[in-house]
Amino acid sequence: MEKMNGKHDDCRNFAPVDAAKGICRKTNTMIFTDTDVCDAMEMMPKCKNCSNFQGVDKDNIGTCVGLKKHGWTYGELIAVTCEGYRQV
Amino acid sequence: MRNGEKIMEILSQKGLSGKMQGSEGMTEREIKKQPKERTKFLRDIYYDTLSTANTEFPYWYTRRWNELDGEIPVIRRAEALKCAFSHLTPTIYPREKLVMQKTNYYRGSFPMPWLSEGFFVAKEDELYQDALNRGSASADELSKFGSGGGNVTQSFGKVVSIAGKFGMRQEEIPVLTKLSREWVGRSVEDLGHKYEQMVPDYPIKENIMKTLICMFDSGYTLPQGREVINYYYPLQYGFDKIIEMAEECKRAVAGNAGGDGLIGMDRLYFYEAVKIVVEGLQNWILNYAKEAQRLAGITEDEQQKREYEEIAECLHWIAHHQPRTFREALQMIYTLHIAVLNEDAISGLSPGRVGQVLYPWFEQDMEAGRITEDEVLELLELYRVKMTCIDCFASTGVVGGVLSGNTFNNLSLGGLTWEGNSAANPLEMLILEAGMTCESTQPTLSILYDEKLPEEFLLKGIECNKTGVGYPAWMNNQIGIQFLLDQYGGEGMDVREARAVAIGGCLETSPCCWKELTLNGRKYQIPGGAGQPTSVGVHFIANPKILELVLTNGKDYRTNIQVYPPHNKKLETYEELWETFQGYYILTCDCLTKTNNIQHDIWRKNNMSIVNSFLKPDCLDKGQHIGNMGYRYNATYNIESCGTINMVNSLAAIKKLVYEEKKYTLEELTEALLNNFGFKNAEETGSYSMKDQIKLENVTKYDDIYNDCVKAPKYGNADPYVDEILKIYEDWFCEMTRTFESLYGKKMYPCQISVSTHGAQGRATLASADGRLAGTTYADGSMSAYPGTDKNGPYALFHSATVWDHAKSQNSQMNMKIHPSAVSGKEGSKKLLDLTRAYMRKGGFHIQYNIVDSKVLKDAQQKPENYRDLMVRVAGFTQYWCEIGRPIQDEVIARTEYEGV
Structure with a gap:
């Protein structure tokens, strides 16, 4: 970054x-x-700094592939408590 | 009457008004104390902090909820809550001893789109328009926030104003919209709306909401609250033990209906849900512990480093076990408090009799020399700062129009022990002291006044009143006990149990119970909540507005909506008018009760409480959550009124001028009201106080009728003419509300507080026959006189207020404004206590005081930047002056100021 x-x-x-x-x-x-x-x-660990954050759109919303089930997430979400966080 | 004149000048010339304010200097408060240096540092941060909302909790909640489609609702909800709690980002601020908060912001909160989502999208969006059509957004239009303090009333920079109060980072707005859209059609609001339309009178309900005869739907706005929490189980057993107990119970009930073919099997799912959410709470606490350790590792300042380590140790311990010390116990109850507040949209979650709940740790720490009173005082001050930071996220109408931004975490003091002796103790003296040294809005304090309380304790309460902070309020313990026995006797309450009473929210008498706590082998009986919320039911009915619609044949001229079916009566007698009023009122209660019952039923099916449920007796014993009546007391749904005194004064004027003296016809009076007696509307004058209203140019037609309406008998002067009207109304209202049934099959009851609705509902009401002008605020409370109309002194006011039996209602509300000079010195303190006693002995339920010079308030309205810390008592709560909307500020200024007691 x-x-x-x-x-x-x-x-x-x-x-x-x-x-x-x-x-x-x-x-x-x-x-x-x-x-x-x-x-x-x-x-700061945030989704936007995580390698499991993919397919980001104009609103900085993308897909999280780091947890058991994939789901949408947003780049500004703080990830200090996220077990799937992998820093880029 | 000359045109263009302000009303106070006009009335003064006619010798009708209270005296005009002079221009002499302002009188300062007699008592003013300072907090500890650490407290001051943290409170100063609060003073400069904006209310901030974010999407972290709702994001994780929604993500997990979506993953569990098809799961049993209580488990699905527990998993969603666990996921959200487990992922909250911990923030610990320098110099804190007591830690954790609702979000990672100092004064944070968040929306819960699973309750209500339509509001959070852009105003031009179809969802918002739909909410407007339902009437659920009507209160928003007429509610105002103060523009000062932490309210974000306008967007700036990268901060977007949400609901007229909360700031949200611009980057999160698309997330909020996306989350909201995911709940369309399945939120409590939407599902409730789908089914409430099946109530035959639903169209009337919609009109009632649009015209603000009722302030808000309780089922999806504030489905819990105005109740007393119970901290007992974690304080007694600790979280690990609760999980063990839940596992044990699961084994005992699995596949076993226990003789209950309807919900017996639900016990298994509830115990599993308890285990899940407790694990979530443990994760949340331990994430903070981990953060404290991280900060200890990077902090160079030795003292700060040590303090972070102490925080980590405290959190590590209470995440698993019964607290060992006063500090751990205080941290535990504070954590539990915000855990419940994060579970649901709640205002008025009262901590109850904290000084008695925490006394075992205080006593044993003091005996062992582990803590000093000075250290306890600092912790209690820090507790006040943390509690003051609590915000509740809801719509503008609810947060502004009803709550004035307050969250009513009311701490009760005094009362009786379970054996009937005074329950006041040395820790409660320190709680009062902390209320003086650390002036802040939360927790507000209430003294459960009983003749058995010691003089020293009562005078301490009076000393606190004299700081001008607006607390403690004084509640009549014996009246409260009588009410509880009447309302909850059918569910098994006896007098010993009733003595556990505490105040939930502003001044809602709430059912509680005693539980035996063991600490180091010593046993204590501690009180705590044991009943459902009382923020539920029909909330707030505008009494003067219903009377207005009686005169207009059911039509609201402000919105041009035919609200009620036309009665088409000539109203030839006062009795016919009164009966028509009763008819409209009953119709209002009927359709609102039924539609709110449906909303709450949806809530209990899909959004039931688990955190609050496992805390309160007897959910863990029964294996049932709140929705299955796991609580010990379930008859808590109520019908709330607003504007009683304006309605009573108006009835008195109509009775006298139209029916007895026949000076005017009802048609002439109605025409005068529709034309606002020839005055400008409050919206045009920009003030909602009577004192600022301005006469229209060249309109003199209504001068005589206006003068007669103003001169008609007024409540608060020990005048039997008007007091009898109040008594007849109260006797009817208290019985009428009990004819309605809540979704739990229990009789409802009256609740008579206004919170801040007298501002918004006043704005929606035309002029009334008592001389109140269109759009101006009603009298606050239910027993407070209309400003300037009580002319015979406080004892005459007390006489008027107690012509009916206050034990028949959950509460009544009397607010008085007293000039500081009237109660100065020790003599003044005794006089104020005598005054309080006099009201209690006459059977009044509640009284509280604003001991402030009105000139100070006026100055604060002009120069809010100089008064960031000024607090006033509004209806049943204390709030920062600068965070209150203009209608309520005007009302507080206008209240009669007593210069002698």
């Missing part, structure tokens, strides 16, 4: 507070989600 294409909620060091902002665990400061990320960014 291109680092600069990300947003802060793509980073594992970001504790989301609401839809607009969160706490950066590196700096312990409140930051807006949609601002430039820094070099310390650590990729």
